[in-house]
Amino acid sequence: MSTAQSLNDVNLEAVGGLAAAVTADPAKAQTTWSANVHWTGAFQSEAKVREFAPIKSDEPAGLGGGDSAPNPVEQLLAALGNCLAVGYAANASVAGIEIKELDIRLDGDIDLRPFLGVMPGHPGYSDIRVEVSLVSDAPAEQIAALHEQVAATSPVGKSLTAAIPVSIKAV
C-alpha cells in the first residue's frame, strides 16, 4: 500500500482496516450505541456514555431552567457538528486532502408552542442550517466532492433528514 499512514492525524490504517472488515463480514458493521440519562431535579439531567464524564443538561432561565449547561436542542446541534467534523476528517484523509482548518456553524429554528402544549404542531426543529468553513489547498472539485460525500453519509445528519423510529417504553 502506498497510502500515507496518517493525514490530518487520522489513522488511515485503522479506518481502512475497518472498511475492509465490515465489507468481508457485514455483521461487524451492525453497531449499537447507548446512553443513560439520570434526572437530577428541575430541568437538569446528566447523560452518561461509557466511562466518560456525564454530558450535563439544563435549560436557560427564560425557559425556567437554571442555565448551568447547554440544553438538549443545543446538544443536538453539537452532535450534528461533531459528526460532520468526523466525516470531513475521515473522507478528506481517504481522498488525500489535507485539512488546515475546519469550523462548523449550526443554527436551527424551533417554535416553542407545541413543546409548551399551547398549540398542536411539530415540537422539533423546523429547519437546521449548517455553514462549513474548510481551509485546504486541495483543488476546488476535490473539495466540492468532499462536501457532497460528507453531507450524504453523516450518521447524525441522516438521522435528522430521515424519519427514524423512536420507541419509548415505560419500564
Place this chain on the structure above:
Amino acid sequence: MSTAQSLNDVNLEAVGGLAAAVTADPAKAQTTWSANVHWTGAFQSEAKVREFAPIKSDEPAGLGGGDSAPNPVEQLLAALGNCLAVGYAANASVAGIEIKELDIRLDGDIDLRPFLGVMPGHPGYSDIRVEVSLVSDAPAEQIAALHEQVAATSPVGKSLTAAIPVSIKAV
C-alpha cells in the same frame, strides 16, 4: 393562582409565564439555537454552545479514534435522553405529579457501511429504543398520560421521528 410555585424543583411560575407569553405573542415562541464546532485533529472536535465548556467529541479506537470522549451518535442519544428528562420534569410539574426518580436508557442501531462508503444506504440510526424508569406515587392513569404527552412533544425526539431539512453550505 393556587398552584404550588415549585414541584420537582421546577419553577412553575417561569414555565407558566412563558406559556402565557408565547400564547399572547406567538413571535416570542420563535427561537433559534446555535452551536459552533471546531475540529482539533484526527476524529476529535469540540462543540461550543454559548459560554459553556465545549462538548468534546472523539471516536472509539475501533473506529480509528483516540477514544477520549463520547462520539457524535452517542451524543445524539444523550441529547434525546436529556430532552425527555426536561419533558418529564415540565409536564409532571404542570400536572401536579411528583417525580421521585427518573432514569432513561437509550439504545440505537447503526449499520456502519454507508458511513464508511462501502455500501449505499441509510447512514443514520435505523432504530432508537428508549426505556423510561419513572418512580412516582401518582395514579397509573396520570402516569400513562404523562408518558404519552412527553413522547408527543419532545423537541429532540420529534426532530428524529420527523424528516427535517438540514442545509449544509460551504462558506
